[in-house]
Amino acid sequence: MTAYQNRDEALAWLVGAVPYIRFLGIRFDRQGDEITAHLPFQPMLIGNPVIPALHGGVTAAFLEVAAIIELSWTTLWEDLSAGRLGPDAVTPGHLPPLPKTIDFTVDYLRSGQARDCFAKARINRSGRRYASVHVDAWQDARDKPFASAVVHFLMPEAP
Template structure:
C-alpha cells in the first residue's frame, strides 16, 4: 500500500486538523503525538505521558531521543502548516539543547519559523511541561524545502 502523504497534508490543512496525518506517520503514532492550538492560536505538539517513553527509570525521566523527536516533529508540522506546498520538508540538521530533566508527564512543544526561504527554512522549537517559561529542551533545525 502506497501512502500519498502530500494528499494527507492537503486534507489536514483543509480540515484544519493534523490527526489523520499524525496517525499515518509510524513514529508520530508510536509517540502518541497530537496537535492542538493554544490560547493564542499557536500550534502545539503534545506528547502524552507514557511509561514506554522513559529513558531513565531511576529519576524517572523521558528519553532524550523522545524529547528531540518531539522538537523535530513540532518543527516539521509547523513548516507544513505554514507552507503553501503539501511537500514534506527534509531535515538538514537539528541541534537540541537539553535544559533540564523531562519528567514522564504530558509534554508540549511549539515551533517558530525564523526564516522561510525558497529552498531552506530555519525553525526554532521549545519543549516544556508545566510552564512554557521553563523549557526542558530547545532546538534549532534547518530544513530543505522541495
C-alpha cells in the same frame, strides 16, 4: 479531489500521514493559526528509570516532529484547502511532501519528567529551498522549557 474546508481535519490528516508520530502518540492542538504539540506521557518514553526521566531520543524526536509539522502546516495549507493535496491526492502509505532535516541542534536544559510534554515551534525563516525553525518544549510552565532546538530544513520541491 477533496478540498479541506476544516483546518482541524486537514491537520489531523497531515499528522496521521507520519507513522512515527502515531507511534509516539504525539497530538497537535490548533488554536487559530497557532499549533501546540502534545506528547502524552507513556512509561515506554522513560530513558532513566531511576529519576525517572524521558529518554533523550524521545525528547529530540518530539522537538523535530513539532518543527516539521509547524513548517509543513504553514507551507501546505494552501494546497490542502484547494484540494491539490489530501487523501485523494496521496496514495495510501505515502507521506505528503515534507521538509527534510539538514541540521538539528538540541539543548537539553533539564530532565524531562514522567509527565505530559508540550512544544511550540517558531519559523525563523522559510524560503523556497531552505527553512530555519526554533522549538521549545515544556511540561509545567511554558516559560520554563526543559529542552529547545534549532532545526534547518531543505524544503520540498514545488510540484
